[in-house]
Amino acid sequence: MKTFSSKYGNALEIGHILGGEEVFEGEWSERFNPSDREDLVARFPIATKETLRRALRVARSAFEDWSRTPAPIRGQVLFNLAKILEREKPTLTRLMVREVGKTFKEAAGDVQEAIDTALFFASEGRRLYGQTVPSEMKDKELFTFRRPLGVVGMITAGNFPIAVPSWKLIPAVLAGNSVVWKPSEDSPALSYVFVKLFEEAGLPPGVINLVFGGGKESTGQWLVELMDEGLMNKFAFTGSTRVGRWIGEVAGRNLIRPTLELGGKNPLVVMRDADLELAVEGAWWSAFATGGQRCTSAGNILVDKPIYEEFKRRFLEKVEATWVGNPLLHEVTYGPFINERFFERWLEHYAWGEKDGARLLFGKGRIQSHTSYPLFFGDPEAGLYGWPTVWEAAPGMRQFEEEIFGPTINLVQVDGIEEAIRVANSTPYGLSSAIYTHHRHWAYLFKVGIRAGMTSINNATVGAEAHLPFGGVKASGNGARESGIWVLEEYTYWHAVNEEYSGKLQLAQMDTGYVTPKPAISWKEVVG
Numbered sequence: 001m002k003t004f005s006s007k008y009g010n011a012l013e014i015g016h017i018l019g020g021e022e023v024f025e026g027e028w029s030e031r032f033n034p035s036d037r038e039d040l041v042a043r044f045p046i047a048t049k050e051t052l053r054r055a056l057r058v059a060r061s062a063f064e065d066w067s068r069t070p071a072p073i074r075g076q077v078l079f080n081l082a083k084i085l086e087r088e089k090p091t092l093t094r095l096m097v098r099e100v101g102k103t104f105k106e107a108a109g110d111v112q113e114a115i116d117t118a119l120f121f122a123s124e125g126r127r128l129y130g131q132t133v134p135s136e137m138k139d140k141e142l143f144t145f146r147r148p149l150g151v152v153g154m155i156t157a158g159n160f161p162i163a164v165p166s167w168k169l170i171p172a173v174l175a176g177n178s179v180v181w182k183p184s185e186d187s188p189a190l191s192y193v194f195v196k197l198f199e200e201a202g203l204p205p206g207v208i209n210l211v212f213g214g215g216k217e218s219t220g221q222w223l224v225e226l227m228d229e230g231l232m233n234k235f236a237f238t239g240s241t242r243v244g245r246w247i248g249e250v251a252g253r254n255l256i257r258p259t260l261e262l263g264g265k266n267p268l269v270v271m272r273d274a275d276l277e278l279a280v281e282g283a284w285w286s287a288f289a290t291g292g293q294r295c296t297s298a299g300n301i302l303v304d305k306p307i308y309e310e311f312k313r314r315f316l317e318k319v320e321a322t323w324v325g326n327p328l329l330h331e332v333t334y335g336p337f338i339n340e341r342f343f344e345r346w347l348e349h350y351a352w353g354e355k356d357g358a359r360l361l362f363g364k365g366r367i368q369s370h371t372s373y374p375l376f377f378g379d380p381e382a383g384l385y386g387w388p389t390v391w392e393a394a395p396g397m398r399q400f401e402e403e404i405f406g407p408t409i410n411l412v413q414v415d416g417i418e419e420a421i422r423v424a425n426s427t428p429y430g431l432s433s434a435i436y437t438h439h440r441h442w443a444y445l446f447k448v449g450i451r452a453g454m455t456s457i458n459n460a461t462v463g464a465e466a467h468l469p470f471g472g473v474k475a476s477g478n479g480a481r482e483s484g485i486w487v488l489e490e491y492t493y494w495h496a497v498n499e500e501y502s503g504k505l506q507l508a509q510m511d512t513g514y515v516t517p518k519p520a521i522s523w524k525e526v527v528g
């Protein structure tokens, strides 16, 4: 690693990390601060397929020792990691603000999530329980053990550059696996530092290997393709539904069960009895936290007819007071688009809305000097910033159905709880969901009727906790869960073991001592 001075801190020149060694192979790429593109944050190489093969072989060889290291010792490494992350929290937070444009508050939360995950799994190393199971036969015992899967390929997104990788890396290594991780090309510096902190915590070289590169026709695609060469036993991915489907196909033909955390179009329902102030705040945060660049961001706010106009008035008032700008220099609600691809895609939705006849209530596309969004702080030309955007839309419209991944929200009118649930379920996705109501039966109907992996009652659609399962249904994922004890299913397999003490071959299913019922009287004769 080399460092050199850049506009808002140092820029890092970094290589892939294979078996603890830094490797500079591949064409160079650069990551700039998305709030100000004059601020270079990292220079990194793009891994070729051959570099990936090598990384996977290194991971295979590290797996041999690591998988035999006792789980409490593996857990101890994670306990060390939690302490190191706490120490480095301010540095990682600032780097995250620079590298992906999160606000300080959100970036600190992102790092905190990794600390919580490390603490949770540090203690899980002392459990990682199996079961004892009664046998059908005498002098025989049955057991189950969790075993690691082997080498895990991972691809993560840049919107949660420490938290979401921690949901995968930490349980994977706790369970005894080794990893080749391709982080987003939007967060190379953070990923590099994160792997270095694992090393400092005592993780042996080669257990986590880091490879940089892009997605399509680049490192990400090649890593997926290498499942066909038998170099991985597991694949974990956070990203779009389109790419997730393809990864699922490649994994499927290799009999690998992947973890696929995909997109969302998350509904937030506001019922007629809701605490409107709370609902407005929750809806606003769900829509605009991280500039709408979370897979849990609200996509549609479904508002009950009797309070629709009042909610709309109060919500627009709140939206109009949203502070946008450079989060490194100003206290704002959200900063820039993480990358140009997200911005271009977001911008397109204005045309969808116009075509489908949705009504634009607030928002004018990119924030530029000449359109002067009144609450913008910083230089709007230095990055890609979007107006907070609010539409009145209806089910069936493209913007109602598709993930937009930016600061845009639709208000949709519904009439009563039955319609709210039907409309909430009518997008292809099923990740997160929320309802604001004090009516216990409506809350209950929503809980049991909504098709989503996660539901909030009187709370926002965003905001995961490290020990609750995270994941979706329908187009939001393949049913795999991250976080908490549930994620262990994704990084281990169950090994059933029987031990025979009788000194003879007892035949299962045949030499059992089942008792045959012997009727004392004939009930047929008694009953006649």
Ligand code: SIN
Binding pocket: 159, 160, 164, 293, 294, 295, 296, 461, 462, 463, 464
């Ligand atoms: C995400 O992974 O995009 C969201 C996590 C959260 O909302 O906390």
